[in-house]
Amino acid sequence: MRASGLRPTRQRVALASLLFGHGDRHISAEELHEEAAAAGVRVSLATVYNALHQFTEVGMLRILPIEGAKTYFDTNTSDHHHFFLEDENRLVDIPEGPVTVANLPEPPEGMEVAHVDIVVRLRPRRPR
Amino acid sequence: MRASGLRPTRQRVALASLLFGHGDRHISAEELHEEAAAAGVRVSLATVYNALHQFTEVGMLRILPIEGAKTYFDTNTSDHHHFFLEDENRLVDIPEGPVTVANLPEPPEGMEVAHVDIVVRLRPRRPR
């Protein structure tokens, strides 16, 4: 964390251990705020927002590519993709594996690929 | 439109022709509302929201998979993907082409793939 140029304040350290102490997860600011409260950590919601965005800037988190009001953050920043369950509005990791994208066109001049997000949208199977 | 079970009201018809009369586009509720006003069509913003969601439900529109406050709708519902320019927060179509995804895992039991969204996030090339 110090390596990222972020001061290891009490709040940031506490939030980071909540975030990264329980495996990979998808979480919103509100949820993290509640979790902190439940864990007895006193942090304001504004600070949670700040921390989440700062962590994202330094590459510790990634913003999930889903539409909708809330922003969800992913603690897993490695290459992996998601199923989106349309009926429950929920994202599920696609297990790391051999998923590959082929034949991507060249990015425009002066740009480079930061990363590729794939969302496989699922719905209940339609009766025939 | 009648085929979709939506009554062809004056407003819906007007909005549909704005949406689909100018080729493929990415548009927000606010933008469509302004465009309607500019075209002399009187519609309330609430009606624009209603129409956009109804059109989406019947498959005439698709919601774009980007994070952030506003919801953007895509008039192109065919299989195609997007570049996301991180610095300008803008989506650009990847020309229809040979982009393919390989080795997708099977969807869970009882689910089927509605469609696959691929977003290639681009950033300005880092100087070395």
Next chain:
DNA sequence: ATTTGTGCAAATCGTTTGCATCTGA
């Protein structure tokens, strides 16, 4: 005639901001 849609304004919800106060280096 009945059902469905529309407009308006107020309400909601997630997120951001301004600013005074604290805190880590």
Next chain:
DNA sequence: TCAGATGCAAACGATTTGCACAAAT
């Protein structure tokens, strides 16, 4: 010491909602 963080409450912007009125079948 003091730049950078935090907390609080107010401000904001996008979207939704409630309800009276209008329009489509």
